[in-house]
Amino acid sequence: MTPDVLLVIFAGLLGLLVGSFSNVLIWRLPRGENIAFPPSHCPNCDHRLGVADLVPVFSWLSLGGKCRYCKSPIKARYPVVELLTGIGYAAIAALFPPLTVGWGALGLMVLFTLLLVGSAIDLDTYTIPDELTLPGVALGVLFGFLNGQAGVEGLPDLAGAVQGALLGAGVVVAINQFGSWVLRRFRERSFPEFPIGYQQISLGLLAGAWLGPWWGAGVGLLSALVNVAARRVIRIPELLTLGGLLVSVMLGSAGYGPGMILMVQGALAAAGAVSLACGVYWWLHWRRHREDDGAADDTQVDASAMGFGDVKLAAVIGAFLGWERLLLALVVAVFAGAIFGVAQLALRSENRVKFGPFLALGAVVALLWGGALIGGYREMLGL
Template identity: 75%
Template sequence: MSLDLLLVVFAGVFGLLVGSFSNVLIHRLPRGENIAFPPSHCPHCDHRLSARDLVPVGSWVALGGKCRYCRAPIKARYPVVELLTGVGYAVIAALYPFALYGGATLGLFVLFTLLLVASAIDLDTYTIPDELTLPGVALGVGFSFLNARSGAVEGLGLPTPAEAVQGALLGAGLLVTIDLIGSWVLRRFRERRYPETPIGYQQIALALLVGAWAGPVWGVAAAVLSAAANLLARRVVRVPELLTLGGLLVSVMLGGSGFGPGLIVMVQGALAAGGAAALLAGVYWWLRGDAADEDAPFDPSAMGFGDVKLAAVIGAFLGWERLLVAVVVAVFAGALLGLVQLALKRENRIKFGPYLALGAVVALIWGGAVVESYRTLLGL
């Protein structure tokens, strides 16, 4: 057996073990439980599980999908997550050999786990925990330094540190822009009734508008100043969406007609500024640690804010070009499954997060070829 093949096998076994831990994250994070204590136990009878109960896939098969102690059924999700992680790690190790890419390969393992855990939680709870996405953005930027050291930037199209930051900002900016405009349409272009304070969607929309004309730095500065005004006034100082979102749409049309810095520069500036403001808002609410009351009134939303942060994670690990591949695949996959469910007269209960994760996996495996083909087509 060659060394490369042996490393692929080891990666698969390692993935099975990580998959077992992923199941812990999937069960405990939405419940706000400690992921380390207490040790693994049956959720039905609370009996502590022994080592023989924790063998990935094997224990579930040997026990017939039931707890050894109380015979309660164990969800099939547990071996599925373990198998998917094992197979995913093996595929990544085969495509991106350790001998050539080292730390870059480990970074892609982390990305795969984040995507799988986020998807499973989103399917269960329709939420994606900040504990996954916000540290995930930092991890993506951190691993980009290993990309550069291993030569993975040239070989795989993985981002440099600057490109990882750009990917994270553009990823968050793209999704939050879709959310803002979609939500505005859902409200029939009425203003938000329940704006967040001190920082939220109004500040993000302001960052988009200012960023389009003055660049990302000034866009973020405008969002921070607006948040500071809310704090000083101890109330919401409204920033009308007719001005910000309406102004953004007009700005894009003007940029496409040759006015201002130009369409591409304006779009990039707006998305980067909006993405940075969105991540700042996400970090602020996460650090406050007081999740919004589920019974509190809210405005209609076109997309969950967790999807915005998940897009930032994908952009940080894969760069903005592969992020675009992931978003396109996610949109087509969601539309296709939606049509199938419509034909079967079933309600589509799957949020965008799992589709986005699927798109990221496709971009991870085939995104480089797709990007190169597109560049060749355009003669770049």
């Protein structure tokens, strides 16, 4: 048996164990519970689970899907998550041999866990916890640095991870911005966020088109500082920012400014940077008010008010996989979501599924087969 085969087996066993911990995250993160204490226990009778109760998959099968102590049913999701993680880790080890890829293989396994946990939580609560996505972006950038140090091919280095994260967040938030503007029939937002929110993201889009990603992000963040200094929201009309971006892209296509492609890249990356800054600010703001028990008196505390968990998830995917596989993930997600939506209409089902699980599915496709698909596309175009 070769070392690579042994590592695939080991990765599968590791995946089963990580899958067991993933079930802890899926249960506790949405409830704001500590993921380490108290030790694992039955959610129905609160009895602490023993070692024999925690063997991945086999404990659930041996107990007939019921708690050993109170006989209450245990969801089939528990062994499913464990099996999926084991299979996913083994597949990653087979396609990205750790002896060749090094830290990159571990990074992809971390990404797989983030996607699976985030999707399960999104299916349950229609939210993706910031505790999962924002540290996930940082981990993606860290693994990008390690990939660059080891000279790993096929995975992003530090610069590629940062670019992928910014473009991932930027593409999704731009779709959200323009979609919301159209649905509001081009009327302004009634309640802009203080001190930083969608207005600053729109400003980042416009400024990034002309000034590039970092200066564009700086303009958006400067606007937030102006709000802080004024102690109120200084309104920036979307007709100026979003409308101005559309005019800017048309001018770029006509040969003015940096050019259309660079303008679009700069706009998306700047908006992505501002949106991630928004995510970090509101996450910390919400946590502080939750601990102070003062959230009831603050209309700007609800972390879900920002409404872009998918934006941060796309940033995670871009950081780990790079911008090319990110775009492939988005294409797969849109097609999968459309097919599911048509099936729901045909079956007259009222169960709604948010975009997060489809985005995660697209990321898994891009992770496992992205290299071959992108290579085939380039060959078809003669690139």
